[in-house]
Amino acid sequence: MxxxxxxxxxxxxxxxxxxxxxxxxxxxxxxxxxxxxxxxxxxxxxxxxxxxxxxxxxxxxTAFQQTELTLPITFSQEIIDPNNKRETDPQVLQTANYPVLVRNALAEKLGVASSNRAALRQVSGLFSDSARVELRDMVMSDPSIIGKTLPVTVLASANIDSAFKGQFDMTVDEASRKVSDQQVAWMDQLAKEGVLAKGFNTGLFVNGNSSRPEAAGLGVALIGSLYLMGIVLVLSLPIGVAASIYLEEFAPKNRLTDLIEVNINNLAAVPSIVYGLLGLAVFINFAGLPRSAPLVGGLVLTLMTLPTIIIATRAALRAVPPSIRAAALGLGASKMQTTFHHVLPLAMPGILTGTIIGLAHALGETAPLLLIGMVAFVANVPATPLDPSTALPVQIYMWANEAERAFVERTSGAIIVLLAFLVIMNLGAILLRRRFERRW
Amino acid sequence: MKSVSLTVAALAASVAFAGVAAARDQVQIAGSSTVLPYAKIVAETFGETFGDFKTPVVESGGSGAGLKEFCKGVGEDTIDIANSSRPIKDSELEACKAAGVTDVQEVKIGYDGIVFATDSGLPDIAFVPADIYKALAAEVVVDGKLVANPYKKWSEVNPALPDVDIAAYIPGEKHGTREVFEEKVLAEGCKETGAADVIKAAVSDKDEQHAKCVAVRKDGAAVDIDGDYSETLARIAANKTGVGVFGLSFYENNADKLKVATVSGVTPSVETISSGEYPVSRPLFFYVKKAHIGVVPGLKEYVEFFVSDQMIGPDSPLAEYGLVSAPDAEREEIRSAVEGGKTM
The missing domain is CATH 1.20.5 (Single alpha-helices involved in coiled-coils or other helix-helix interfaces)
Incomplete structure (x- = not known):
């Protein structure tokens, strides 16, 4: 050997x-x-x-710019109120034919005779029908402008907007595109004279949804998403933190708590549409809350976010060294004082990071909102969380399904806005972690 | 401790919010995504014209889902109107009645044309239902016998068609459009090619005969599109030789990218569809819960506004978007039915 x-x-x-x-x-x-x-x-x-x-x-x-027409418009009495009845009948100002005012002003600028009906119809295609509401609001708030000529900025129609931004293929046959050669010639002429120009698209952030692409905006969706985030934050942070503190610091370790832990981990992986079904059954059909309301959406998203927040919070609590607890208990602090005075503050950066990531996740959800009626056309800005509303990802989904070309850029524009929000939230999470993180 | 009491206060506040759920002051609509663009235009114009009422909320989600919500019952937390791209089924109406929705008003708003379109680079195509049946059916008749569809190219189906692989993007089975495609194209083509007789000889059950007639091949030549027409458009853009099924309004909005095929020699347009010359079209509807009229503010006005000539007439914004107006007499009939409150 x-x-x-x-x-x-x-x-x-x-x-x-x-x-x-x-x-x-x-x-x-x-x-x-x-x-x-x-x-x-x-x-x-x-x-x-x-x-x-x-x-x-x-x-x-390109969605952040909108083509606009600025031109002097004569608020002619003959068109708004031909029989001079506005003192007695307020309905006159409500239903007057305001688009004709814009059409006439444009026709005059372009030298189109008022007898040439076909050409006038083409002129009408240059500007947005939303001019009706814009001019009506001007007249109704100050009827004394009737008879005067004022410079007004109206939106160009969606087709002209797309054509001006070069999104139409102008080489194809005139019949199979949405703008005629005549309209393009007028467009170029107006652009040269400075009447037609691109401006910042404020409407994109303020207006509600609209079937006219040029007037459609994210206003309702932004406010709806804000309500959703507010409700999710107010509900899921305290509930999630309370649940995790109890499970981590106070609860006995036995089969029941093990079962709860397994369930929480499972819930975090449940597809979000399931929460939508739950929301429809519990909050709308059973509790009788209104459809399409951000309150219901917020509750559903809270349920969806809770497991994420609980898991993150428990991890943060577990990362606090036992020596801190031992020292506090050794100096005579009660279990609750130990937790709230020492453990929780040290775990806070981790908890906040988890919460923000959970919120960002909730901000991008559409599936659970589909079943509770938030995937909808909503034009009125919601005043309370009980009014119908949509959310940012829902608006992206709805615009992506529209037929008009002008909605293509708006869809991408809305995605940029959503991405900006997500970046801000994630940056916030990183900053909070950097600022408050402790190393042992 | 402070944070705990704050939490409790926040919870209490959110519960209180739920408690003050005020009476609904807005019409709620759900249903077909085909009717959605039209309902949106009407809702928006309604909100602008009637200063006293809020703009109705229009949900999308499909005819079936909309009618299901509609038939859930009567009351503030149920929708007022269901948009539908097909007539309500008897089973759905029964479900409605069982849930207490006894009075349902059916309102026809016009017609929707279904067109076949290809990439604008392809040569002109003239289809007859028999071509489409032979190209897309699961089983076709060859030498008097039913066999699995052997055709690979359109030119094999009909020498006049282009010599390209068969690739068709057709509406998925949950689409309202699918039914029209089956009834007006496949069933029609089944009869034209004589396959219907062969099937009749082989199968005795009537439902089964029909099912065999409209069965679509599953070997990849016919692709079900469950999304919207924009998905079909994207498929055509990716596969330049593909044929897609679109709504007339969608095609007209994208006419610079697509080329439309004629069916039985007729080019689809608002005129040919309203005259009935173009064979593939379907009526569009919405259903109104009569119990809500007079309770939900603006509902009656919205329905009347919708059926006015201002909205569904030949020169209306809906016609401009692609809705095919019903003939004058029929529109008159629709209006009188709405005014009379005729229920199903």
């Missing part, structure tokens, strides 16, 4: 340097390969992120 061992060891000593050399080269090569895989994986991810951002930004940046 010993003889053989000695022989063997003697051989090893003799050949040792060569063998070690081979091993190192192989291991270095493996490490280089692994690094290469890592770089490849990151490049792959970055390329797709870049593609996503590029496709959204290149299509969407």
């Amino acid at each position: 010993t003889d053989i061992a000695q022989q063997a060891s003697g051989q090893i000593i003799a050949k040792a340097p060569a063998r070690r050399d081979i091993g190192i080269r192989r291991r270095y090569a493996a490490e280089r390969r692994f690094r290469l895989y890592g770089v490849a994986a990151i490049t792959f991810g970055l390329v797709f992120l870049f593609l996503l951002l590029w496709s959204v930004l290149s299509k969407g940046y």
Whole structure:
């Protein structure tokens, strides 16, 4: 036995340097390969992120500009109130034919005769029908402007807007595109005279949804999403934190708490549409809350976010070293004082990060909102969380399904707004963590 | 401790919010995504014209889902109107009546044309229902026998058609459009090609005969699109030789990218559809819960406004968007039915 061992060891000593050399080269090569895989994986991810951002930004940046027409409009008495009855009948101002005022002003500018009906109809196609409401509101708030000529800015029609931004293929047959050659010629003429120009699209952030792309905005969706986030924050943060503190610090470790833990982890992975079904059954059909209301949406999203927040909070509580607890208990603090004075403040950055990530997740959800009626056309800005409303991702979904070309850029524009919100929220999470994080 | 009491206060506040749920002051509508754009235009114009009422809320989600919500019962937390791209089924009406929705008013708003379109780069195509049946049916008749569909190219189906692979993007089975496609194209083509007789000889049950006639091949040549027409458009953009099924209004809004095929020699347009020349069209409806009229503010006015010539006439914004107006006499009939409060 010993003889053989000695022989063997003697051989090893003799050949040792060569063998070690081979091993190192192989291991270095493996490490280089692994690094290469890592770089490849990151490049792959970055390329797709870049593609996503590029496709959204290149299509969407034009949505933040809107083509407008600024021209002097005569609020002619003959058109608004031909029989001079507005003192006795307020309905006259409500139903007057305001678009004709804009059409006449434009026709005069373009030199179109008032007898040429076909041309006048084409002139009407230049500006948005939303001018009706705009001019009506001007007249109703101050009837004394009837008879005067004032410079007014009205929106260009969606087709002219798309054509002006170069989104139509002008080489195809005139009959199969939405703007005629005459309208394009007028458009160029008006642009040269400075009547038609692109301005910042404030309406995109203020207006409710509309079937006219040029007047459609994210106003309702923004406020709806704000309500949703507010409700989710107010409900899920305290409930989630309270549940995790109890489970982590106070609850006995037995089969029941194990079962609860397994269930919470399972709930975090349940598809969000299931929460929508639950919301429809419990909050609308049983509790009788109104359909399409952000309150119901907020409650549903709260249920969806809770497991995420509980899991994050428990992880943050567990990360607080036991020595802190032991020291507090040793100095005579009660269990509750230990938790609220020492453990919770130290766990707060982790809890807030988890909450913000949960909120960002909820901000991007559409599926649970479908069943409770929030995927809807809503034009009126909701005053309370009980009024019908939509949310940002819902608005993106609805615009993506529209037929008009002008909604394509608006869809991407809405995605940019949503992405901006998500970036702000995630930045907030990172900043909070940097600012308050403690290392032991 | 402070944070705990704050939490309790916040919880109490949110519960109190729920308590003060005020009476609904807004019409609520749900249903067909085909009717949605029209209902949106009417809702918006309604909100602008009638200063006293809020703009109705129009949900999308499909005819079936809308009618299901509609038939849930009577009361503030149920919808007032269901949009539908097909007539209500007897089973749905029974479900309605069982839930206490006894008086349902049916309102026809006009017609929707269904067109076949290809990428604008392809040559003109003239279909007859038999071509589409032969290209897309699961089983076709060859030498008097039913066999699994052997055709790979349109030119094999009909030499006049282009020599490209068969790739059709048709509405998915939950779409309202699917039914029209089955009834007006496949069933029609089934009869024209004589397949109906062969099937009749083989199967005795009537329902089964029909099901065999409208069964679509599953080998990838016919693709069900469950999304909206914009998805079909994207498929056509990716596969330049594909044929897509669209609504007339969607096609007209994207006429610079698409080329429409004629069916039985007729080019689809508002005129040919309203005259009945173009064969593939369907009526569009909405259903009103009569118990809500007079309770929900604006409901009666909305329904009357919808059926006025200002909205569904030949020169209306809906016609401009692509709705095919019903003939004058029929519109008159619709209006008198609405005014008379005729129920089903």
